[in-house]
Each structure stands twice: as C-alpha cells, then as structure tokens.
Amino acid sequence: MVDKPWIELGLTDGEYSLIVGQLGREPNLVELNMYSVMWSEHCSYKHSRAELRKFPTEGPRVLQGPGENAGVVDIGEGWACAFKIESHNHPSAVEPYQGAATGVGGILRDIFTMGARPVAFLNSLRFGELSDPRVRYLFDRVVAGIGGYGNCVGIPTVAGEVYFEPCYRGNPLVNAMCVGVMRSENLVLGKASGEGNLVFLAGARTGKDGIHGVTFASEELNAASEEKRPSVQVGDPFMGKLLMEATLELIEKGLAAGVQDLGGAGLTCALTETAARAGTGIEVDLDQVPLREEGMLAHEILVSESQERMLYIIEPRHREEVEKIFIRWGLPYANLGRVTTDGMVRALFRGEKVVNLPAASVAGGAPECEPGLAEPAYYGELKKFKLPELPGETNYNRALQKLLGDSTVASKEAVWRRYDYSVRTSTLQGPGGDAAVIRIRENGKALALTVDGNGRHSYLDPYIGGIYAVAEATRNLSCTGAEPVGITDCLNFGNPEKAEISWQFQQTVEGMSEACRVLGVPVVGGNVSFYNEVEGEAIYPTPVVGAVGLLAEPENMTRSAFKSAGDHVLLLGSKLVSLGGSQYLKCCHNVVAGALTRPDLELEKRLQELLRSLINERLVHSAHDLSEGGLAVALAECCIGGELGCVLTLPAGSGRADNLFGEGPSRVIVSVHYELVGRVVRLAGKAKVPVMDLGEVGGEKLKIMSEGEYLVDIKIADLDRIYREVIACAMK
Amino acid sequence: MKAGVIVFPGSNCDLDAYHLVRDILGQEADYIWHGETSPGEYDLLILPGGFSYGDYLRSGAIARFSPVMEAVASFAAAGGMVLGICNGFQILTEAGLLPGALYRNRHLQFRCRQTYIRVENNRLPFTGLARKEQVLKIPVAHGDGCYYVPEDELAGLEERGQVVFRYTDSGGSPTKKANPNGSVSNIAGVCNEQGNVLGLMPHPERAGEDLLGSSDGLVIFKSILDYLGAGEVSRRG
Numbered sequence A: 001m002v003d004k005p006w007i008e009l010g011l012t013d014g015e016y017s018l019i020v021g022q023l024g025r026e027p028n029l030v031e032l033n034m035y036s037v038m039w040s041e042h043c044s045y046k047h048s049r050a051e052l053r054k055f056p057t058e059g060p061r062v063l064q065g066p067g068e069n070a071g072v073v074d075i076g077e078g079w080a081c082a083f084k085i086e087s088h089n090h091p092s093a094v095e096p097y098q099g100a101a102t103g104v105g106g107i108l109r110d111i112f113t114m115g116a117r118p119v120a121f122l123n124s125l126r127f128g129e130l131s132d133p134r135v136r137y138l139f140d141r142v143v144a145g146i147g148g149y150g151n152c153v154g155i156p157t158v159a160g161e162v163y164f165e166p167c168y169r170g171n172p173l174v175n176a177m178c179v180g181v182m183r184s185e186n187l188v189l190g191k192a193s194g195e196g197n198l199v200f201l202a203g204a205r206t207g208k209d210g211i212h213g214v215t216f217a218s219e220e221l222n223a224a225s226e227e228k229r230p231s232v233q234v235g236d237p238f239m240g241k242l243l244m245e246a247t248l249e250l251i252e253k254g255l256a257a258g259v260q261d262l263g264g265a266g267l268t269c270a271l272t273e274t275a276a277r278a279g280t281g282i283e284v285d286l287d288q289v290p291l292r293e294e295g296m297l298a299h300e301i302l303v304s305e306s307q308e309r310m311l312y313i314i315e316p317r318h319r320e321e322v323e324k325i326f327i328r329w330g331l332p333y334a335n336l337g338r339v340t341t342d343g344m345v346r347a348l349f350r351g352e353k354v355v356n357l358p359a360a361s362v363a364g365g366a367p368e369c370e371p372g373l374a375e376p377a378y379y380g381e382l383k384k385f386k387l388p389e390l391p392g393e394t395n396y397n398r399a400l401q402k403l404l405g406d407s408t409v410a411s412k413e414a415v416w417r418r419y420d421y422s423v424r425t426s427t428l429q430g431p432g433g434d435a436a437v438i439r440i441r442e443n444g445k446a447l448a449l450t451v452d453g454n455g456r457h458s459y460l461d462p463y464i465g466g467i468y469a470v471a472e473a474t475r476n477l478s479c480t481g482a483e484p485v486g487i488t489d490c491l492n493f494g495n496p497e498k499a500e501i502s503w504q505f506q507q508t509v510e511g512m513s514e515a516c517r518v519l520g521v522p523v524v525g526g527n528v529s530f531y532n533e534v535e536g537e538a539i540y541p542t543p544v545v546g547a548v549g550l551l552a553e554p555e556n557m558t559r560s561a562f563k564s565a566g567d568h569v570l571l572l573g574s575k576l577v578s579l580g581g582s583q584y585l586k587c588c589h590n591v592v593a594g595a596l597t598r599p600d601l602e603l604e605k606r607l608q609e610l611l612r613s614l615i616n617e618r619l620v621h622s623a624h625d626l627s628e629g630g631l632a633v634a635l636a637e638c639c640i641g642g643e644l645g646c647v648l649t650l651p652a653g654s655g656r657a658d659n660l661f662g663e664g665p666s667r668v669i670v671s672v673h674y675e676l677v678g679r680v681v682r683l684a685g686k687a688k689v690p691v692m693d694l695g696e697v698g699g700e701k702l703k704i705m706s707e708g709e710y711l712v713d714i715k716i717a718d719l720d721r722i723y724r725e726v727i728a729c730a731m732k
Numbered sequence B: 001m002k003a004g005v006i007v008f009p010g011s012n013c014d015l016d017a018y019h020l021v022r023d024i025l026g027q028e029a030d031y032i033w034h035g036e037t038s039p040g041e042y043d044l045l046i047l048p049g050g051f052s053y054g055d056y057l058r059s060g061a062i063a064r065f066s067p068v069m070e071a072v073a074s075f076a077a078a079g080g081m082v083l084g085i086c087n088g089f090q091i092l093t094e095a096g097l098l099p100g101a102l103y104r105n106r107h108l109q110f111r112c113r114q115t116y117i118r119v120e121n122n123r124l125p126f127t128g129l130a131r132k133e134q135v136l137k138i139p140v141a142h143g144d145g146c147y148y149v150p151e152d153e154l155a156g157l158e159e160r161g162q163v164v165f166r167y168t169d170s171g172g173s174p175t176k177k178a179n180p181n182g183s184v185s186n187i188a189g190v191c192n193e194q195g196n197v198l199g200l201m202p203h204p205e206r207a208g209e210d211l212l213g214s215s216d217g218l219v220i221f222k223s224i225l226d227y228l229g230a231g232e233v234s235r236r237g
Helices: A013-023 A029-038 A089-094 A096-113 A133-153 A213-217 A223-231 A237-252 A266-278 A298-303 A316-328 A359-364 A377-383 A396-404 A455-460 A462-480 A499-519 A583-589 A601-616 A630-642 A656-661 A674-686 A716-730 B014-024 B068-077 B087-094 B151-159 B218-229
Strands: A062-064 A071-076 A079-087 A117-127 A157-164 A173-183 A198-203 A258-261 A281-285 A309-314 A333-340 A344-349 A352-358 A427-429 A436-440 A445-452 A483-492 A523-529 A542-551 A568-573 A622-625 A646-650 A667-672 A691-697 A701-706 A709-715 B002-007 B028-033 B044-047 B081-085 B101-103 B111-119 B135-142 B146-148 B163-168 B187-191 B197-200
Touching: A013 A029, A013 A352, A013 A359, A029 A213, A029 A266, A029 A298, A029 A352, A029 A359, A071 A445, A071 A483, A071 A523, A071 A542, A079 A096, A079 A483, A079 A523, A079 A542, A089 A096, A089 A133, A089 A173, A089 A213, A089 A223, A096 A117, A096 A133, A096 A173, A096 A237, A096 A258, A117 A133, A117 A436, A117 A445, A117 A542, A133 A157, A133 A173, A133 A237, A157 A436, A157 A445, A173 A445, A173 A483, A173 A523, A173 A542, A198 A237, A198 A316, A237 A258, A237 A309, A237 A316, A258 A266, A266 A281, A266 A298, A266 A309, A266 A344, A266 A359, A298 A344, A298 A352, A309 A316, A316 A333, A344 A359, A352 A359, A396 A583, A396 A630, A396 A656, A396 A709, A396 A716, A445 A462, A455 A462, A455 A542, A462 A483, A462 A499, A462 A542, A462 A601, A462 A622, A483 A499, A499 A542, A499 A601, A568 A601, A568 A630, A568 A674, A583 A630, A583 A656, A601 A622, A601 A667, A601 A674, A622 A630, A630 A646, A630 A656, A630 A667, A630 A701, A630 A716, A646 A656, A656 A701, A656 A709, A667 A674, A674 A691, A701 A716, A709 A716, B002 B014, B014 B028, B014 B218, B044 B068, B044 B087, B068 B081, B081 B087, B081 B218, B087 B101, B087 B197, B111 B187, B146 B187, B163 B197
Parallel strands: A117 A157, A281 A344, A483 A523, A646 A701, B002 B028, B002 B044, B044 B081, B081 B197
Antiparallel strands: A062 A071, A071 A079, A079 A173, A117 A173, A198 A309, A198 A333, A258 A309, A281 A333, A344 A352, A427 A436, A436 A445, A445 A542, A483 A542, A568 A667, A568 A691, A622 A667, A646 A691, A701 A709, B101 B146, B111 B135, B111 B163, B163 B187, B187 B197
C-alpha cells in the first residue's frame, strides 16, 4: 500500500486535505479515484476558470452559454444551432488514429446530447515540420482517424486548417468541432432532475480502455508517454452512429428529462455533473453496468473512458418506450438507478456501498489556482527585431513560389479529399474557401463555419494574437456574406503551473474578450488544453476560434475565387501591415520575430459590416480574407481558384516586400464588375473603410507591378502546381 | 413513382436519397427498416450509401444477411428496379445480385471528389434519357470503391452491356487520372444481366441540384420515372 495514494493519482497534498475537509472524512480508494479524475485540470479547469469568466457570453441569440455540453444560439424560425470545439491532443500524440477518431466521436456526442442533429465537422490541426518522418506519420494517421470516424457516421467534414511549426513536433494539436441543428424547444440539458427519475446508461459496454485518460491529458508529455497508450480510448463510429440516432429519437419524442454523454472521466463525470447541475443526488448499482470484460473493479467502472456511451434521465412512465428505442437500435443498455434529492452520489458494487460523495464537491469543489504571472524572457527580445537586418529580397517571383509551396500556406486538398464533405447534400461551399457554408433545409437559411488560429502570432504577442484569432474567424464568415452569431474556442497552451504560460493564457483571453466585445460576438462554449509540452518545451500558445455565422439568403453566398475577366480587384480595409511574425519571414528568412500590426477593432467591425452589405446587395463577385503570406498569396489563391489571372499595380512608397507579403488584420480582396466599382468605392467611403482599386482580373498570369516594374509575373498554372504539390506528396 | 429507401444500421445517405425523390423529383418515398421482411409495394428500391454495420469486415458483407435482403432479391427476381449507391453497390455485389467485387481503393485512402462518368449503356431503365456516351458530373465519396472482375468475366459484361458507367475526364476519355479508386477498366457502375439492378460508386443523389455543384445525377432518376411512366406496373416487394 502506498503512503499517499492521492499523489499516485495526480492530486496534491493540499488538494487531498481540501477533499477531507469537504467530506468530513477520508475518502476510500474508489472515491479517491473519482476525485482524482474530476479534480484533474482537464475536468476542473482549475487553472483557467477565473480567466474564462472574462469572455462575453451573452447576446440576444444565445440560448445556452458555456457550462453545458455545447453552446446553443438561435438561428430563427424556431431553430437553433449547437456547436463546440474540443481538443484531443495528448491521445493523438501517442496513438494518432484513435486519438483523432475519438476526438471526433467525443465532440459529436456533445452536440447530439443537447438534442441537436449534427450537420458538420471542422478541425484544426498543428504538426511539426513535414520533413520529419515521425511528423508525416502523425499527420497521415490523424487525418485518417478524423475521416475514419466522421465519414462513417455520415456527417460532412466541411472546413479546417493545418499549420506546421517545429514547436508542435512531439505534441501535435488535434482540435475537433461539431455543429448541429435543432428545434429550440428540444434543447435538453445535462441535468439529473426529478426525484425518482430513472438513470439509464446506453451504448458501448464499459471496458478498461481510457482509464485515467483525463489525468494523462493533464500532464506534460515525455519519453514515457508512449506507455500511456492504454489511456487512449478506442472509437467505434458505428456504435456512435446508432447512439446518435437513438438519442435524437428519444429527445424528439420528449422522453428524456436529461442527457449527458460519457467522455473524459466517464461515468464519474456524468453522474456527478448531472447531479451537481440539478442540485440533486443519484443512486446507482454498478453491477448493472454492461461490461466488456469480467472482473472489473468499482473504480475501473467509474473512471473508464470507453467511448460511445450516454447517460439518460428518464421519467418512470417513459421506461418502456425508451427501452424499445434502445432495442430497435441494437444498443446495450441498463437502468443503473435513480435520482434522489439529497445531493449525494451513491454507488453500490457487489452489494456493498462503495461511494457516498456530495456531487457538488466532486464536480465543483476543486480549488481555483491563482498562478503567478510573468512575461517570458523571449517576449521583449523578439519584439525588438528590426527588418533592415535582413538581406533585401531580389526575386519576388521566387519568394511567392516559395510561400505557396510552404506546407502551412499550400492547398490542403490532399487532406480534405479524404473527408466526406458532401454527404447530407447540404454543403454549398466545402473545404478550401474562407469559410464553409451549409444550408439549413429546415429554415431556408445557411450557416457559415470556420476555425482559425495562428500560434506564431500568439507566441510573439498573445494579446494581439487573441484579437487576431477572433477577428480573422469572424472576417472569414463575413467574406461569405454571413453574420457572425457566436464562437467556441479551444485554448491550447503549455503547463499552466509556469508563470510564463499563465501570462500567455491571461493575455490571450484578454485579447479574445476585447475582440468579442467590440465585434459583438459571444463565446458560447469551449475547451482548454494545458500541459502541451514535451520534455519541458511548450508549444506556441495556440488559441483556436471556431465561429458560426448566419446567412439569411444562401443564394447570396460569396466565394474567394475570381469569377470574371474584366472585374476590378479592390483591396478593402487597413493599409497597415508588418513583416513581423509573418509567414514570409519564417518561410523565406527562417526568422520568427518582430512586432505584429496593431489591430483596429473598430475598423474591423466597419469592414465586416461593409462586406456583408456589399455581398447581400450582390455588388461583389468574390471576397477573400488576407492572412498568411499577405496580399500576394491571397491574390494567388483568388487566381488559382478561379483559373483566372490578374494585372495589378501597387502604390509606390512603402517597402515592396511589405506590400506583397506583409500581414495585418482587417484586409479583404474583393472583385467587382467594372460598372459597379464607383458604387462600391462610395459605399466604402461612407462606411469609413479605406479602399484601393488595384487593377483587373484577366489573362493567364498573376502580374503585380510597382513603380513601372513587374515584381511578380507568373503563370497561374505554375502557381497552381506548386500550391497543390507539397501536401499531396507528403500524403502519398 | 414510389421508392423505398432501405435503412441498414450505419446507412448514412438514406436521407439524401429520400430527399431527392421527395423534394427534388416530387415523388413518394418511404424508409424501409433493414429488419423488414415484407416491405410492401414499391416501384424502386434504393440501397443507399453509408457504412452498414460499420463495415469493419468487408464492406456490405454483413448487410447482405439483413432480413430485408431476401425481399430485395425476390423483388429483383420479379423484375423490380433496384438501385445500389456506394455502400448499396457493395451490398448488392456481396449479395450476388450484381457481378464483381469492390476492393479497398488502390491508393488505400478514402476519396471524396467530383468525378465524371460516361454512360456506356443508355438502353436501360436507369439511363434511357441519357445520350450514349453522355458525360455526367457526379461526386464519389468512398474508401472501398475499386471495382474488380476477372478479365474473362469482364469481356462478358462488356458484351452484354452490363458496364453502365465509366470514369472519364470531363471530355469523356477514360484516363488513369479520372479513375478515383483504381477500378478495373475505369468501371464506375454495372447492372445485372436483366438490366433491372444497377450499382454504382458515384452518388447521383448528391448531384441533384445546381447549387450543390451539379444536377447531372437527375438523368438517372428521371430515366427511371420515364421508364415507369411507359407502362410498368408496381410490383410487390
């Protein structure tokens, strides 16, 4: 017997005393296991709760904010949209296929648990450099795992992003988002309400997989992490699909008083959270749990993270009808017990009472940590970096080709053609655009969806990086014509016990909150992933924003590709750019340094409003956000997508590399029929958004001139080949 | 027309087929649960795409034993029209209602993309309104779509007009690049000898509206309607 069993289970001495204090006695080993998983960082958010309260979470459309399985916003005519993003980083680092697949399965359950029919998946991925064979292996298996689950359950994967940076080599990021649609009145919460109501468990049998997965997720990775492979769950998308259909049928028929999926911390989390949310208690008999193998112990049953399981709170009068549904879908199920009123979670095992805990203590009693904050030493240094110290660029054609062939910038078609993005016949705009657009048959509208985040920006300035992430995600929605209605965030950071990491986290949340406030977009849910470190080296602070927009008239949807020769190319928005932190610096000069362009959120707001009104008045043929690689890369993408060239002139003055490759927020390229240019320019003036007419669409080349000289002059066909080649080759 | 869309556990394109028949064609459609042994009267049975029973074994290998499959077989034997799309095609080959087999894609990856398929036989109830060698833009989305028949059998299929669709480029040439999965002879779809059972890997139900990228898939469904309108009566399933 170990002296201090709580230490083995990842709890500190201080936390253990707190548990004893809250309980008024020492917990037994089963109970201690339950505390251990629920008080882990993953479940208790002890290092992030205080900061997360800063997010604006309210708005006229918000039906459900953070704290539930997913956020829900009103999308009109009695319909609502549920969505959430979640990380599955650590499992994917050691078992990439199952890690990614169960990440998708887990976020799927979060959505249908609310009563929403899942309609789309998105994902945001980060890996080390592709030249590394281990990275190529992780990349290939993660993509296969995402497709393996998503394709099988028949929900299209419509958008995503992939970045490659050395800091993610041993700790890739796999963030999965799911979006669902529901009748507002069908909203079901994860609450164990109603004394005497029955507690049902249905879905896969409980096995020994994923035991203490959340504890694994709450520590740094190291050489021994490979041995944690048994902590990684194994997904069964077929079971996930059956469970989804059965759950939606139950909810549609009004048979469920409460629904909760079993994810991290398994049954322990589902029992204690549903009881704590409702202020009730639960009594269960663990011998009723359908098991995958004989001889499982009470604590194993309670903390197992076997996938594809759901907990339902059912009124006794519905029992028969509910059982019929489980049987029809071929699901193992059991009535585990019932809801009580005294706030206690009790469990029997082989006739003995093994658990007797206050739900509120297990699910909400973990202490809030108040970490010290310290600006990292690198921060000030990297900001001071001066560009003139670089050798001047002499061949802009070559620089552009290099950027388009950079794995982060290059086309991800070789990734998304492995995902079914057209099932459900609602994908109006699939992967590869600024945002995906799917129609909602039920109310005649469409949803625009995107995920965005740039870790390098956040590394150089986490506050501005946070603003950028929200601004870019919402701008991408606006580029299709959609109005942003809410965001969900996945915050990927290093070890929060370090003051520098806590500082990055705090700065990021401040920046994101500021952007959300000015742009009027609420945060309705999200996830924090700490301890993304290998051997003490943290990843870039990486906030990923999943954003949802509403397009009232889907036929107005705009794409990024140029459409017609003769159209004018207009640059709308900010004139401020910087090479600091740019893709160009990294890709062409191998430098990660410099100051980011200061954002102007008021301009961002005016720009997005202008864009949406231009699109809804059908005044533009295309709209494309400027991001990594700046103006030149954005133009190349518009040309490649439309198989059309363009001939443009940049104003004289500022540095040429800045003009072509500098990055900054609040910038969008639109193409406009030549007869409408005057009107668009006037409307931009009225909206106080700077506008510049750069030239015309046409020809077979991208030609960019400055001061009488062609800086860029390349055939679109050549750009296209470079743009598509790199990821396709890595994926063979 | 009244179509029955068969729902196996794990089917996931059932909704799309149902939507196309009801909302785009304005015809009747029902879902038929896989446990059904006497589904009732239909003019057309559709086996939709998906991952029946998870397809953890060979695709379609378990679904062929579903109770409903006996009814599908007798419906087909009586001359009823059966359309298998993607997983439905796989199930029909497993059930022996169509010749050949569908292997894992040659490149071993799932593939979702637009393809072009050429109509090789337009004298079928499924293709009567298409021009001979008309090229249709219809997407694929599958992991196990590599069609195979032994060479000697292939010659027989060709002779009898059982090769109904071939992957081609947009101009109608059956190039290697146009073939998304390594199918023998670029075959995308085949029918039985009688011509009343058709299976294809591309998804015509995903190509029923221009706003989704193509409406070329409609020609298959409209051909069926046209054929039925020409005097065919409903059959008991």
